[in-house]
Amino acid sequence: METGRTTPGVVAGRLPPDAYETNFADLHPRYDPHEAHVAADRCYFCYDAPCITACPTAIDIPLFIRQIATGLPEAAARTIFDSNILGGMCARVCPTETLCEEACVREAAEGKPVEIGRLQRYATDTLIGAGVHPYTRAAPTGRRIAVIGAGPGGLSCAHGLARRGHDVTVFEARPRPGGLNEYGIASYKTPDGFAQKEVAWLMQIGGITIEYGAEIGRDRSFDDIRAAHDAVFIGNGLRGVNALGLDGEDMAGVEDAVDFIARLRQAGDRAALPVGRDVVVIGGGMTAVDAAIQARLLGAQNVTMVYRRGAERLNASVYEQNLAQINGVRLITGAVPVRLHGDRAVERVEFAYTSDEGGRLVTMNDGFWLPADQVLKAIGQVMQPLTADPEAALDLDGTKLRTAGTGAVPSHPGVFAGGDCTASGEALTVTAVAQGRDAAAAIHDYLTDAQPAQKEPA
């Protein structure tokens, strides 16, 4: 029998060859100019617009939309990049339904916000597509700054520093830049290699060098890096993952959702990617939703997402939940896995119902089984410390770095941080960009105020 959706086990090629391209196509294709004009015309050009307040990078949204409406998407793009150098990626991946578009007054008025994200994409694509980088680098200052991690936080910071004339070296553990833009975000949000195109475009500023395969804490020590640079920005994201803490987590077929997604994002030929027939995704956030949907898109027959608390506590937005359900993902809330069954490979998962007793989650005796040849764990990522030395360890707030408003790490002068690794803000691409941008400004101030630029002796 030919391989299909119902073939048991974790196998590749469940779908007809041409189905993959359709399935992983752009979720929200780019507007054509007429669509953009119509969409832009809906903006009221609000005073002190609430959408701006809701955008973590505070893009001047009414201004850029008006620039689209008046026929200058390139000018609109500049407005966007002035606040958010990764405005191209944010336009694709921001959960706008909980950010700018949720705050749009037309959402309040008629439940149909101005489509800010898609307009932002229309504008930014125009300039990036033309290969035009609208900024020039200031005269070199001779300052050298290390950036740890080439994710959105690190890249945003690196650009801000390079623009101000500083020399930036980015140390990146992985072989490619972009962080989760390249390895994590769902394929249909950023198809056609956009993450790499965007980084190449960003690098046109000059003054940024990226060293790949350079994991700080393994290949290089944090202290050495710190000693060799005038300042350090940490944007290492959340590399570690939480474990279920159940027996059998090392069975074949059980893996972290982020690894599954990274493999998918890096795959040249998706038809060659194995996926289970019965996939169980554990978790209730963006990662769980993305893993579940993409498992379906790869041809899994049954994909069930199981979240331990009630539906109202799901981290994934209503929009994302709907997207999951449209794609045929089954969502079960109020249940936790208690046992993984199987021999060498997982065969089924045993769940227990939970009850929320005043915020405390109680596992019940009652439960159910789900057949599973693949189990994807998406129960949270954690920061990996950059140094094992407790003396040199950076100050934590919970499991993440403690930072001041500007991104400065109070315990370590000259060290700044931003993005997922810090305890402040939501773990989103746009937040990382904002924090990287602000840290660049703070580092610049730190370098120019605290240590006045070297002058020729009088």
Next chain:
Amino acid sequence: MADLSTDFVGIKSPNPFWLASAPPTDKEYNVRRAFEAGWGGVVWKTLGLDPHVVNVNGPRYGVIHGADRRVLGINNIELITDRPLEVNLREIKAVKRDYPDRAMVVSVMVPCEEWAWKEILPKVEETGADGIELNFGCPHGMSERGMGSAVGQVPEYIEMVARWCKQTTRMPVIVKLTPNITDIRHPARAAHAGGADAVSLINTINSITSVNLDAMCPEPMIDGKGSHGGYCGAAVKPIALNMVAEIARDPATAGLPISGIGGVTTWRDAAEFLALGAGSVQVCTAAMTYGFGIIKELTAGLSEWMDRAGYDNIAAVTGRAVPNVSDWKNLNLNYVTKARIDQDLCIKCGRCYAACEDTSHQAIGMGPDRTFEVIDAECVACNLCVNVCPVQDCITMERLPAGATDPRTGRVVPAEFGDWTTHPNNPAAHAAE
């Protein structure tokens, strides 16, 4: 059901909607289809003497679009009919024979010489047409040749030609006026003095719709050059309404029948023209944009509104608003209102605030939670906030009752009427004693 049938200077039509003299009425094929669709009448595309004129062979229209390419206004550099006179006359006759109940008015434009009018009018009369319209309005091309608006801008010529026509034909004579003039009352008075039965207005407004910034040339562009054209469509309606009203309330032309033209797009536009004194309306751009099918909306809408408002026939609507068209000096300065924001409807966009704070009277306050409220002590009731608010009825104007104190001026609102003519600040005021 309201009776839409219309008798305009003896020209009868089943409804007051006529297609204006323009491409929709340029030939038999169009006019037959218009009548089948339900149009009450047509003013046939302007006839001239042979040899007939020629049109440009490149684009003849420019346009102003709204965001969704909604046509807001069109301009054109088309001339009068570019077909032989005989062909037009034959077609007019055939159509009128087959649609005796529809208004068939024929637009005419010939040189400003008596023989020319005396030559063409009998030929038109012979077709069985119901009336003629003198095209003194075309502002482009024909005006360079001393016709169209070149005549319409000289009241003496209007009077003279109108008189020739009245002497020559038994048909009612309608004079179509150009808006490209400072005071529309003068040409209307001239038409009246020349014995014209009615005026129709407006013809198109001289305009350049846009400039092609690559070619540095006005649109529409003919081989790298452009010329001004006539502007029409929804955008010109306010100008047309005012001109109609000016004529309707001018004692010198009181009672002169008016066919209202300019931007009529919906039944409501038509009702407004009627209310300001028109006895029939003419439509061009709306038909050119949407086709003849809009006549169903126009007639059904007008009829529905007349039923609701209690008007039995067109004559009952004509001129109803004219007595309320006044001069500024006669407006009641003791009518004091304040803007009121309905907080339940407000979507907190802040447009009222930006408008009032930046460009008006600083009369809207913005609270920390984006609550917008009117400051009565500053509000002059200009209405700008009402106009810019995107939510219908969210901001309204509320009248201060007589006896209340206006917190802006500190003065008690008087119960009696008081206008500028009696205002103490008016140096020319003579207190009524």
